[in-house]
Amino acid sequence: MNSAVRSELAARIGRIQSLPTIPAVIRPLMSLLAVPRENADVTKIAETISYDKSISAQLLRMSNSALYAPSRPVESVRAAVVSLGLMRVQEIVYACTFCQSVRFEKHSFDPVAFWRHSLDCALVSRELSQRIDFPDPEQAYLAALLHDIGFQINSMIDSEGWR
Secondary structure (H helix, E strand, C coil): CCHHHHHHHHHHHCCCCCCCCCCCCCHHHHHHHHHHHHHHCHHHHHHHCCCCCCHHHHEEEEHCCCCCCCCCCCCCHHHHHHHHHHHHHHHHHHHHHHHHHHHHCCCCHHHHCCCCCCCCHHHHHEEEEEEECCCCHHHCCCHHHCCCHHHHHHHHHCCCCCC
């Protein structure tokens, strides 16, 4: 890399004020979701989720969607966790966390296409990891979900993209 490119890159990085943070509930929530399913404390999981309005709203929205066709409306976070199941809850938590942390600048890439691509990669990675008996399919899911996170950094450096 020549010195002009290096200087330009350093200047762009210097313009970043801060990187987005992950919501505070994620670490304890991931710990609660990491235990074997039969030992999971659904009440504690729902309580922890309830501290984040975005994740709570998304769980309620999903559990009441036509995809899950509930016989009656799901009106509590605990009921949503039970309705969706812990695996689906974990996926939604990953997705919400990712969406909350990614800033899409006004001249950036299409956030819907970016999200769809990331989610598709995550789902395919988990499926493939299960087929090859990878010991932690959720690790493969999360790695694929975040594999293009560098685009976010590039967007923050220069909202008009790399020239």
